[in-house]
Amino acid sequence: MDIVIIENQFTQTVEAVSKVTGWAVDRKIILAIASTYVATGKVFDGEKYKNVVEEMKKRTSWMSPLRTSIGYSLAANMMEQDDTEQAIKTLLNNEKILKEANFKRGNFSFIGAQFLTENESEKRAHAQTARALYEAIRKYHRFLTSFDDIPYTVLLSSPNDDVVLRAETMNRYYKELRTYQFGAGNELQWLSQILTFLSADYDSNLVASVATIRDYLKKQDVKVKYMHYPLLGFLAILQLNNGQLQQIADLYHDLKGMKLLKWHREFVLFMAVQIIIYDLSKVQQSLTMAIMSSIELLIQAQQAMMLSAVTAAAVASNSSTS
Known part of the structure; x- marks a missing residue:
């Protein structure tokens, strides 16, 4: 692997992401987004990214976690979808279903929302199973288990798990x-x-x-x-x-x-x-x-x-x- 090529791609991507995010986003999040693009060999489309961020803001309130650094990160995932508007709708709907399953809304519930099943008829069952897994894990590690475990419980569960x-x-x-x-x-x-x-x-x-x-x-x-x-x-x-x-x-x-x-x-x-x-x-x-x-x-x-x-x-x- 040519490290010079990798460094140039990384530098260009960090600059492109930074132009859209400005100073509002934690530097670590910008680096995380850029490293993912470099790793997958994809070219970052700054204009499309900006449009996804703006669309996400239109669909959320001022207090939404998606208005913070986590939203900018998830926007990078959304723009890889063919229909970005539908991808945003799906993310918001999935997070709503997780909230109905008694997961606290926050950064990690939105990360976890990415992994809810695509099968519409099984989404609520999946969310309930994820919550049940969360509680089962908590029985063993009451003080360790918290909001940051939400993504894993959604990722690792299924409706019939x-x-x-x-x-x-x-x-x-x-x-x-x-x-x-x-x-x-x-x-x-x-x-x-x-x-x-x-x-x-x-x-x-x-x-x-x-x-x-x-x-x-x-x-x-x-x-x-x-x-x-x-x-x-x-x-x-x-x-x-x-x-x-x-x-x-x-x-x-x-x-x-x-x-x-x-x-x-x-x-x-x-x-x-x-x-x-x-x-x-x-x-x-x-x-x-x-x-x-x-x-x-x-x-x-x-x-x-x-x-x-x-x-x-x-x-x-x-x-x-x-």
């Missing part, structure tokens, strides 16, 4: 990961949730795989922070081999030298993983059938996970300075 089994499996992964010296907290909970992406049934190989991936990356001098824990889950699900992990490590060290990321090094690993996962999706022979059938959703989930992590960090930062 066995939420009791899934929550039990998540807790089992959480406890086992602790024995591998993973730090307790929200990020570990998100990792344990991601490990149920393909199945609610316990997989005895997954936790050891996550630990192996972490240790491999660390040996390559990759800084794996708490906020990167969920990334390790995606890599374990993808069953990457050492050669592919080495690609991530090499790209990580190349990206680390980019000027725009000098004060935002936490994005480097996110970007490296995004780029490699997207490349894998184009060469699907290297993936299992189960992953091949879910690769598009897996990529979307990884992007949403980065957005959730960035949003949580931004919220925490704002709280500490207020």
Whole structure:
């Protein structure tokens, strides 16, 4: 991969996004949007983006979370749809259904709204199941489970899901990961949730795989922070081999030298993983059938996970300075 080309694309995209968002949006959100476009090889259309943002504002009140940084981020996803106006309507309707299922409205309910089923007749059932999963998770981790778990409960549930089994499996992964010296907290909970992406049934190989991936990356001098824990889950699900992990490590060290990321090094690993996962999706022979059938959703989930992590960090930062 040509790091010069990647850096030029990233710089141009950051500038294009910044022109529309101005100073109203957290820098981390702008970098998250730009990194996703660079990873997927798509060209950012500033004019279309501006139109989506304006349309979103027309359809929301002044107090809506979509008027904040999260709206600008979700607008980047909306503009990838053929019918952007319908995409916005669907997002708003999905979030309304989640609110009816007793999810609190906020940044994370809108992120989660992206993952509500497309089947109109099953949307409310899906929302209710997601809420049931949220409560089941909360029984195991009452103080950890909060608004930032909403996207995962929607992503990982379905109208006919066995939420009791899934929550039990998540807790089992959480406890086992602790024995591998993973730090307790929200990020570990998100990792344990991601490990149920393909199945609610316990997989005895997954936790050891996550630990192996972490240790491999660390040996390559990759800084794996708490906020990167969920990334390790995606890599374990993808069953990457050492050669592919080495690609991530090499790209990580190349990206680390980019000027725009000098004060935002936490994005480097996110970007490296995004780029490699997207490349894998184009060469699907290297993936299992189960992953091949879910690769598009897996990529979307990884992007949403980065957005959730960035949003949580931004919220925490704002709280500490207020």
